[in-house]
Amino acid sequence: MxxxxxxxxxxxxxxxxxxxxxxxxxxxxxxxxxxxxxxxxxxxxxxxxxxxxxxxxxxxxxxxxxxxxxxxxxxxxxxxxxxxxxxxxxxxxxxxxxxxxxxxxxxxxxxxxxxxxxxxxxxxxxxxxxxxxxxxxxxxxxxxxxxxxxxxxxxxxxxxxxxxxxxxxxxxxxxxxxxxxxxxxxxxxxxxxxxxxxxxxxDLDRVLELEPDFLEHFHDHEHDDHVTSFSLTSNEPLLPERFFPWIQSVAQHFGIDMLRMKGIIAFEADDDRYVMQGVHMLLEGNHQRPWKPEEARLTRIVFIGRDLPRDIIENGFRKCIAGEEGRLG
CATH class of the missing domain: 3.40.50.300 (P-loop containing nucleotide triphosphate hydrolases)
Structure with missing residues (x-):
């Protein structure tokens, strides 16, 4: 990058x-x-x-x-x-x-x-x-x-x-x-x-090269704080035609309060890990490297923000998963 x-x-x-x-x-x-x-x-x-x-x-x-x-x-x-x-x-x-x-x-x-x-x-x-x-x-x-x-x-x-x-x-x-x-x-x-x-x-790419499981083991942090973090994961691949409109919609609607976002995404029929991060409404992503045979193709996204509506964001995320029914709300 x-x-x-x-x-x-x-x-x-x-x-x-x-x-x-x-x-x-x-x-x-x-x-x-x-x-x-x-x-x-x-x-x-x-x-x-x-x-x-x-x-x-x-x-x-x-x-x-x-x-x-x-x-x-x-x-x-x-x-x-x-x-x-x-x-x-x-x-x-x-x-x-x-x-x-x-x-x-x-x-x-x-x-x-x-x-x-x-x-x-x-x-x-x-x-x-x-x-x-x-x-x-x-x-x-x-x-x-x-x-x-x-x-x-x-x-x-x-x-x-x-x-x-x-x-x-x-x-x-x-x-x-x-x-x-x-x-x-x-x-x-x-x-x-x-x-x-x-x-x-x-550079999230470099961090992940040094620590491939960098985003894997973080748990949700739900408190009454002004700024909190939560993570979304999926063992099933995501559909890029749903994911990109969804994450752009999240940035558009909640970008003022989305302070940082970091994620590794496993797309359907894609042999490469896709790495994405965001700062407010600005999103950046690219294919990082091929998934290794021993790696679990797990999507992991961490959101850090001000009073982000986790239920709305997670609902949209679930609709990006291959095999999930429903349209993006």
Whole structure:
């Protein structure tokens, strides 16, 4: 899925005070031999994050248009386009979002603009959380839940301020929202950088190559939380002529609340695994590789979202299964 010679992009997100800028400064000062261009997104008219970023050779661009959203996406595209004209001056791009931002439009930027898409690769969405305050924040701040939901990698920071029992509760709470992200623990964001950058974690194809059963063993997480996850499975193959209109309909009707979707689909009369993922209304999928003889041809789809109507989505999904009667509602 990733093109050769594209520039990798890592998105750093996390709620206010979690340690994003600390992690960013670590990346910029570590002796790793890489050169980074940095895009800092601020909330409000006066930017301060740019002043908190350490002095380095990296290019720092500041966006003061409030939370990154659809209106700011154009600014992000313009900044990236400007950067790409000087791509020989850096090896990768870091985007640090405000603590109040929804990271989805950032991720979507690297797919909706063809020029950006052809020259960059979204490496991972990394969410930093404050282990001491997460459980209190998460019930009051929907942004904190959504940042967890979008994450490919979650860095649980400030673990020195909590007990092992409290840390276990934090991890369990995170898993209720996002059952697929990779979790790492840290004090003051002291974590091997190869755990957060250069991971190619947004590429579901690659993740599945490394862990073929990545989506197999996640159970439904049904709670009264703002953001929850659930999975749909089928041992029978799906009909592509039903599946694609259905998943597009889901994205169209529930895309605002569908934060992330990841799936492996087994189609009837198709010897290849089809891998698909979504961010809000944006869907992307392709044939990954042939099913191996020892593999069970099992369809597995994980949805993470805000109050998604599981019964409606599951009903439509069942109608995509070969042999099922009924028309798509």
């Amino acid at each position: 990733n093109a050769i010679n594209t520039i990798p992009v890592t998105v750093l997100t996390g709620y206010l005070g979690s340690g994003k800028t600390t992690l960013l400064n670590r990346i910029l000062t570590e002796d790793h031999g890489k050169r980074y261009a940095v895009i800092v997104n601020e909330f409000g008219d006066v930017g301060i994050d740019n002043d908190l970023v350490v002095d380095a050779d990296e290019e720092v661009f500041e966006m003061n248009n409030g939370c990154i959203c659809c209106t700011v996406r154009g600014d992000l595209i313009r900044i990236i386009d400007s950067l790409l004209k000087r791509r020989n001056r850096f090896d990768a791009i870091l985007v640090e979002t405000t603590g109040l931002a929804d990271p989805a439009p950032v991720a979507q930027t690297f797919f909706v603009d063809e020029d950006v898409r052809s020259k960059t690769t979204l490496d991972a969405i990394v969410t930093v959380v404050d282990a001491r305050h997460l459980l209190g924040e998460i019930e009051k701040a929907h942004e904190a839940q959504e940042q967890l939901a979008f994450a490919d990698i979650i860095l649980i920071n400030k673990i020195d301020l909590v007990s092992e029992q409290e840390l276990a509760k934090v991890e369990a709470r995170i898993r209720r929202i996002n059952p697929t992200a990779v979790l790492s623990r840290s004090e003051r964001c002291q974590v091997p950088l190869d755990q957060v950058i250069g991971r190619n974690a947004f």
